[in-house]
Amino acid sequence: MNSASQMLDALRPFLVYFALVIAIVVAMLALSWLLGQRQSRPAKDYPYESGIVSVGSAHFRISVHFYITAILFIIFDLEVVFLFAWAVAVRENGWAGFIEISIFIGILTVALLYLWRIGALDWRTQTQRRQLHSLQGPGGVTNIAPETGGRS
Amino acid sequence: MTLLFYSAGAIALIATLSVILSSNVVHALVYLIISLLSVAVIFFALGAPFAAMLEAIVYAGAIMVLFLFVMMMLNLGQATEDEERAWMQPSLWIGPGLLSGILLLLFVSTLLTHDVTLAPVEVSVRDISLLLFGPWLLAVELASMLLLAGLIAAYHLAKK
Numbered sequence: 001m002n003s004a005s006q007m008l009d010a011l012r013p014f015l016v017y018f019a020l021v022i023a024i025v026v027a028m029l030a031l032s033w034l035l036g037q038r039q040s041r042p043a044k045d046y047p048y049e050s051g052i053v054s055v056g057s058a059h060f061r062i063s064v065h066f067y068i069t070a071i072l073f074i075i076f077d078l079e080v081v082f083l084f085a086w087a088v089a090v091r092e093n094g095w096a097g098f099i100e101i102s103i104f105i106g107i108l109t110v111a112l113l114y115l116w117r118i119g120a121l122d123w124r125t126q127t128q129r130r131q132l133h134s135l136q137g138p139g140g141v142t143n144i145a146p147e148t149g150g151r152s
Numbered sequence: 153m154t155l156l157f158y159s160a161g162a163i164a165l166i167a168t169l170s171v172i173l174s175s176n177v178v179h180a181l182v183y184l185i186i187s188l189l190s191v192a193v194i195f196f197a198l199g200a201p202f203a204a205m206l207e208a209i210v211y212a213g214a215i216m217v218l219f220l221f222v223m224m225m226l227n228l229g230q231a232t233e234d235e236e237r238a239w240m241q242p243s244l245w246i247g248p249g250l251l252s253g254i255l256l257l258l259f260v261s262t263l264l265t266h267d268v269t270l271a272p273v274e275v276s277v278r279d280i281s282l283l284l285f286g287p288w289l290l291a292v293e294l295a296s297m298l299l300l301a302g303l304i305a306a307y308h309l310a311k312k
Contacts, residue, residue, distance in 0.1 A: 018240070038179060053278070057229065059221065066221070066225065067218075067221070067222055067225070067305060067310060068306070068310045068311070070157050070217065070218040070221050070222070071218065071306045071307075071310060072303060072306065072307070073214060073217075073218075074214040074215060074218055075302050075303050075306065076301055076303075077209065077210060077214040078210060078214075078299060079215065079296075079299060080209065081205075081206060081210065082284075082292060082295065082296075084205070084277075085202070085277070085280060085281045085285075086281060086284075086285055088277045088278055088281050089277075089278045089281040089285075090283055092278070092281070092282055093281065093285040093286075094283065096285070096289065097285035100285055100289050100292060100293065101285070103293065103296070104292060104293065104296040107296045107297065107299075107300050108296060108299060108303075109274075111299070111303045111304065113299045114304065115303060115304075115307060120307045
Protein backbone atom coordinates (compact mmCIF):
# COMPACT_ATOMS: atom_id res chain seq x y z
CA MET A 1 0.00 0.00 0.00
CA ASN A 2 1.39 3.37 -1.01
CA SER A 3 -0.17 5.42 1.76
CA ALA A 4 1.42 3.19 4.38
CA SER A 5 4.94 3.97 3.18
CA GLN A 6 4.03 7.65 2.90
CA MET A 7 2.80 7.61 6.46
CA LEU A 8 5.97 5.88 7.60
CA ASP A 9 7.94 8.62 5.89
CA ALA A 10 5.96 11.27 7.72
CA LEU A 11 6.46 9.46 10.99
CA ARG A 12 10.24 9.08 10.62
CA PRO A 13 11.24 12.17 12.71
CA PHE A 14 8.80 11.06 15.37
CA LEU A 15 10.27 7.54 15.42
CA VAL A 16 13.81 8.93 15.70
CA TYR A 17 12.66 11.16 18.55
CA PHE A 18 10.99 8.20 20.27
CA ALA A 19 14.12 6.06 19.93
CA LEU A 20 16.28 8.88 21.34
CA VAL A 21 13.99 9.32 24.34
CA ILE A 22 14.10 5.60 25.08
CA ALA A 23 17.89 5.54 24.64
CA ILE A 24 18.41 8.45 27.05
CA VAL A 25 16.15 6.95 29.70
CA VAL A 26 17.81 3.53 29.42
CA ALA A 27 21.26 5.14 29.53
CA MET A 28 20.41 7.13 32.66
CA LEU A 29 18.99 4.12 34.46
CA ALA A 30 21.83 1.82 33.38
CA LEU A 31 24.53 4.32 34.35
CA SER A 32 23.07 4.91 37.79
CA TRP A 33 22.72 1.16 38.24
CA LEU A 34 26.34 0.54 37.19
CA LEU A 35 27.97 3.46 38.99
CA GLY A 36 25.75 3.73 42.04
CA GLN A 37 26.55 2.03 45.31
CA ARG A 38 24.42 -0.77 46.56
CA GLN A 39 24.54 -1.41 50.27
CA SER A 40 22.01 -2.79 52.61
CA ARG A 41 22.61 -2.16 56.27
CA PRO A 42 20.07 -2.24 59.05
CA ALA A 43 20.16 1.55 59.40
CA LYS A 44 20.06 2.17 55.64
CA ASP A 45 16.38 3.11 55.39
CA TYR A 46 16.27 5.25 58.53
CA PRO A 47 15.73 8.97 58.07
CA TYR A 48 18.78 10.79 59.38
CA GLU A 49 18.01 12.83 62.43
CA SER A 50 21.35 13.77 64.01
CA GLY A 51 21.98 10.19 64.97
CA ILE A 52 18.76 9.96 66.94
CA VAL A 53 16.20 7.35 65.99
CA SER A 54 13.21 9.21 64.63
CA VAL A 55 9.93 9.07 66.48
CA GLY A 56 6.42 9.08 65.09
CA SER A 57 5.09 8.92 61.58
CA ALA A 58 5.80 11.22 58.69
CA HIS A 59 2.20 10.85 57.51
CA PHE A 60 0.66 14.11 58.55
CA ARG A 61 -1.78 15.95 56.36
CA ILE A 62 -0.58 19.08 54.63
CA SER A 63 -2.98 21.97 54.12
CA VAL A 64 -4.89 21.78 50.84
CA HIS A 65 -4.19 25.45 50.46
CA PHE A 66 -2.08 24.90 47.34
CA TYR A 67 -5.07 23.24 45.74
CA ILE A 68 -6.38 26.65 44.61
CA THR A 69 -3.27 27.21 42.51
CA ALA A 70 -3.81 23.85 40.80
CA ILE A 71 -7.47 24.67 40.05
CA LEU A 72 -6.46 28.00 38.54
CA PHE A 73 -3.87 26.16 36.47
CA ILE A 74 -6.56 23.89 34.98
CA ILE A 75 -8.67 26.83 33.88
CA PHE A 76 -5.73 28.58 32.24
CA ASP A 77 -4.89 25.24 30.63
CA LEU A 78 -8.34 25.22 29.02
CA GLU A 79 -7.56 28.63 27.59
CA VAL A 80 -4.52 27.10 25.88
CA VAL A 81 -6.84 24.68 24.06
CA PHE A 82 -8.67 27.60 22.43
CA LEU A 83 -5.38 29.31 21.61
CA PHE A 84 -4.15 26.10 19.98
CA ALA A 85 -7.33 25.78 17.93
CA TRP A 86 -6.84 29.33 16.71
CA ALA A 87 -3.11 28.98 16.04
CA VAL A 88 -3.31 26.01 13.64
CA ALA A 89 -5.27 28.11 11.15
CA VAL A 90 -4.14 31.68 11.75
CA ARG A 91 -4.29 32.81 8.12
CA GLU A 92 -7.57 31.11 7.29
CA ASN A 93 -9.25 32.66 10.31
CA GLY A 94 -8.24 36.11 9.16
CA TRP A 95 -8.78 39.36 11.02
CA ALA A 96 -12.10 38.28 12.52
CA GLY A 97 -10.35 35.38 14.21
CA PHE A 98 -7.52 37.65 15.36
CA ILE A 99 -9.88 40.19 16.95
CA GLU A 100 -11.84 37.33 18.48
CA ILE A 101 -8.79 35.73 20.08
CA SER A 102 -7.57 39.16 21.25
CA ILE A 103 -10.84 39.73 23.11
CA PHE A 104 -10.57 36.18 24.47
CA ILE A 105 -7.07 36.76 25.80
CA GLY A 106 -8.12 40.20 27.07
CA ILE A 107 -10.93 38.78 29.18
CA LEU A 108 -8.63 36.14 30.66
CA THR A 109 -5.94 38.74 31.34
CA VAL A 110 -8.52 40.71 33.30
CA ALA A 111 -9.23 37.53 35.28
CA LEU A 112 -5.50 37.02 35.89
CA LEU A 113 -5.08 40.64 37.04
CA TYR A 114 -8.06 40.33 39.36
CA LEU A 115 -6.71 37.11 40.89
CA TRP A 116 -3.32 38.70 41.30
CA ARG A 117 -4.74 41.82 42.98
CA ILE A 118 -6.87 39.89 45.50
CA GLY A 119 -3.87 37.73 46.33
CA ALA A 120 -5.08 34.41 44.94
CA LEU A 121 -1.64 33.64 43.56
CA ASP A 122 0.00 34.31 46.93
CA TRP A 123 0.19 30.93 48.59
CA ARG A 124 1.46 32.00 51.99
CA THR A 125 -0.81 31.26 54.91
CA GLN A 126 -2.56 34.03 56.82
CA THR A 127 -0.04 33.85 59.66
CA GLN A 128 2.92 34.03 57.31
CA ARG A 129 1.35 36.97 55.54
CA ARG A 130 0.95 38.80 58.84
CA GLN A 131 4.39 37.98 60.19
CA LEU A 132 6.43 38.72 57.11
CA HIS A 133 6.71 41.92 55.24
CA SER A 134 8.38 42.31 51.90
CA LEU A 135 11.53 44.33 51.53
CA GLN A 136 12.91 45.66 48.29
CA GLY A 137 16.47 44.37 48.24
CA PRO A 138 19.15 44.49 45.57
CA GLY A 139 18.18 41.06 44.25
CA GLY A 140 14.43 41.64 44.11
CA VAL A 141 11.80 41.32 46.81
CA THR A 142 12.66 39.44 49.99
CA ASN A 143 10.24 38.52 52.72
CA ILE A 144 11.69 39.09 56.17
CA ALA A 145 10.23 38.74 59.61
CA PRO A 146 9.81 42.03 61.46
CA GLU A 147 11.64 42.65 64.73
CA THR A 148 9.53 42.20 67.84
CA GLY A 149 7.44 45.28 68.37
CA GLY A 150 8.18 46.51 64.86
CA ARG A 151 5.67 47.18 62.13
CA SER A 152 3.71 44.23 60.86
CA MET B 153 -5.00 2.22 12.34
CA THR B 154 -7.08 -0.84 13.25
CA LEU B 155 -4.12 -2.30 15.11
CA LEU B 156 -3.61 1.04 16.87
CA PHE B 157 -7.27 1.15 17.86
CA TYR B 158 -7.35 -2.36 19.29
CA SER B 159 -4.05 -2.12 21.14
CA ALA B 160 -5.00 1.25 22.66
CA GLY B 161 -8.38 -0.19 23.61
CA ALA B 162 -6.75 -3.16 25.31
CA ILE B 163 -4.37 -0.87 27.23
CA ALA B 164 -7.31 1.33 28.27
CA LEU B 165 -9.22 -1.69 29.56
CA ILE B 166 -6.26 -3.10 31.52
CA ALA B 167 -5.36 0.31 32.97
CA THR B 168 -8.94 1.06 34.00
CA LEU B 169 -9.26 -2.34 35.66
CA SER B 170 -6.05 -1.62 37.55
CA VAL B 171 -7.47 1.75 38.68
CA ILE B 172 -10.40 -0.06 40.25
CA LEU B 173 -8.40 -2.91 41.76
CA SER B 174 -5.34 -1.12 43.13
CA SER B 175 -5.59 -0.16 46.76
CA ASN B 176 -2.88 2.47 46.72
CA VAL B 177 -4.41 5.79 45.68
CA VAL B 178 -1.33 7.15 43.94
CA HIS B 179 -0.86 3.93 41.94
CA ALA B 180 -4.53 4.07 40.92
CA LEU B 181 -4.09 7.64 39.70
CA VAL B 182 -1.04 6.75 37.62
CA TYR B 183 -3.08 3.96 36.02
CA LEU B 184 -5.88 6.47 35.38
CA ILE B 185 -3.40 8.70 33.53
CA ILE B 186 -2.40 5.72 31.34
CA SER B 187 -6.07 4.96 30.73
CA LEU B 188 -6.82 8.55 29.66
CA LEU B 189 -3.77 8.63 27.38
CA SER B 190 -4.85 5.42 25.67
CA VAL B 191 -8.35 6.88 25.21
CA ALA B 192 -6.60 9.82 23.53
CA VAL B 193 -4.90 7.35 21.17
CA ILE B 194 -8.31 5.80 20.42
CA PHE B 195 -9.69 9.23 19.53
CA PHE B 196 -6.69 9.74 17.24
CA ALA B 197 -7.24 6.37 15.57
CA LEU B 198 -10.90 7.23 14.99
CA GLY B 199 -9.89 10.39 13.14
CA ALA B 200 -10.42 13.02 15.81
CA PRO B 201 -6.97 14.50 16.55
CA PHE B 202 -8.43 17.56 18.29
CA ALA B 203 -10.34 15.41 20.77
CA ALA B 204 -7.17 13.38 21.30
CA MET B 205 -5.21 16.54 22.03
CA LEU B 206 -7.91 17.76 24.44
CA GLU B 207 -7.85 14.44 26.24
CA ALA B 208 -4.06 14.56 26.59
CA ILE B 209 -3.76 18.23 27.60
CA VAL B 210 -6.83 18.71 29.76
CA TYR B 211 -7.56 15.32 31.27
CA ALA B 212 -4.21 13.59 31.47
CA GLY B 213 -2.24 16.82 31.77
CA ALA B 214 -4.19 19.12 34.01
CA ILE B 215 -6.93 17.28 35.87
CA MET B 216 -4.78 14.27 36.70
CA VAL B 217 -2.00 16.55 37.91
CA LEU B 218 -4.57 18.20 40.21
CA PHE B 219 -5.71 14.80 41.50
CA LEU B 220 -2.17 13.59 42.08
CA PHE B 221 -1.33 16.89 43.75
CA VAL B 222 -4.22 16.62 46.18
CA MET B 223 -3.56 12.95 46.92
CA MET B 224 0.07 13.69 47.72
CA MET B 225 -0.94 16.69 49.84
CA LEU B 226 -3.36 14.56 51.82
CA ASN B 227 -0.44 12.18 52.40
CA LEU B 228 -2.51 9.07 52.88
CA GLY B 229 -0.58 6.30 54.54
CA GLN B 230 -0.87 2.58 55.13
CA ALA B 231 -4.11 2.97 57.08
CA THR B 232 -5.97 4.24 54.02
CA GLU B 233 -4.54 1.42 51.94
CA ASP B 234 -5.91 -1.17 54.36
CA GLU B 235 -9.24 0.62 54.34
CA GLU B 236 -9.32 0.53 50.53
CA ARG B 237 -8.56 -3.17 50.56
CA ALA B 238 -11.36 -3.77 53.05
CA TRP B 239 -13.79 -1.98 50.75
CA MET B 240 -13.05 -4.46 47.96
CA GLN B 241 -15.87 -6.81 48.99
CA PRO B 242 -18.83 -7.98 46.88
CA SER B 243 -21.53 -6.29 48.95
CA LEU B 244 -20.09 -2.91 48.03
CA TRP B 245 -19.33 -3.35 44.34
CA ILE B 246 -22.25 -5.54 43.30
CA GLY B 247 -24.71 -2.63 43.01
CA PRO B 248 -22.71 -0.37 40.69
CA GLY B 249 -21.48 -3.47 38.86
CA LEU B 250 -25.05 -4.60 38.10
CA LEU B 251 -26.08 -1.14 36.91
CA SER B 252 -23.06 -0.87 34.59
CA GLY B 253 -23.82 -4.40 33.38
CA ILE B 254 -27.35 -3.29 32.38
CA LEU B 255 -25.85 -0.34 30.50
CA LEU B 256 -23.42 -2.65 28.69
CA LEU B 257 -26.27 -5.04 27.75
CA LEU B 258 -28.32 -2.15 26.33
CA PHE B 259 -25.32 -0.92 24.38
CA VAL B 260 -24.47 -4.33 22.93
CA SER B 261 -28.11 -5.08 22.02
CA THR B 262 -28.39 -1.72 20.25
CA LEU B 263 -25.24 -2.46 18.30
CA LEU B 264 -26.55 -5.90 17.31
CA THR B 265 -30.13 -4.98 16.37
CA HIS B 266 -29.63 -1.59 14.73
CA ASP B 267 -27.58 -1.03 11.65
CA VAL B 268 -24.80 1.23 12.88
CA THR B 269 -22.03 2.26 10.54
CA LEU B 270 -18.81 2.86 12.38
CA ALA B 271 -16.74 4.26 9.52
CA PRO B 272 -14.38 6.83 11.02
CA VAL B 273 -14.69 10.32 9.56
CA GLU B 274 -11.47 12.32 9.62
CA VAL B 275 -12.01 15.73 11.21
CA SER B 276 -8.79 17.70 11.15
CA VAL B 277 -7.81 20.32 13.73
CA ARG B 278 -7.90 22.93 10.96
CA ASP B 279 -11.59 22.18 10.22
CA ILE B 280 -12.46 22.58 13.90
CA SER B 281 -10.47 25.82 14.04
CA LEU B 282 -12.30 27.25 11.03
CA LEU B 283 -15.65 26.30 12.56
CA LEU B 284 -14.77 27.68 16.00
CA PHE B 285 -13.55 31.02 14.71
CA GLY B 286 -16.07 31.19 11.86
CA PRO B 287 -19.73 30.50 12.60
CA TRP B 288 -19.18 29.77 16.29
CA LEU B 289 -17.30 32.98 17.05
CA LEU B 290 -19.75 33.95 19.76
CA ALA B 291 -19.49 30.55 21.44
CA VAL B 292 -15.74 31.06 21.94
CA GLU B 293 -16.48 34.47 23.45
CA LEU B 294 -19.01 32.90 25.79
CA ALA B 295 -16.46 30.23 26.68
CA SER B 296 -14.00 32.93 27.72
CA MET B 297 -16.71 34.46 29.93
CA LEU B 298 -17.35 31.04 31.42
CA LEU B 299 -13.64 30.60 32.12
CA LEU B 300 -13.56 34.04 33.74
CA ALA B 301 -16.47 33.12 35.99
CA GLY B 302 -14.85 29.77 36.71
CA LEU B 303 -11.56 31.37 37.76
CA ILE B 304 -13.18 33.82 40.13
CA ALA B 305 -15.67 31.32 41.53
CA ALA B 306 -12.99 28.67 42.02
CA TYR B 307 -10.95 31.04 44.13
CA HIS B 308 -13.81 32.34 46.26
CA LEU B 309 -15.42 28.94 46.78
CA ALA B 310 -12.15 27.22 47.69
CA LYS B 311 -11.04 30.06 49.95
CA LYS B 312 -13.19 29.16 52.94
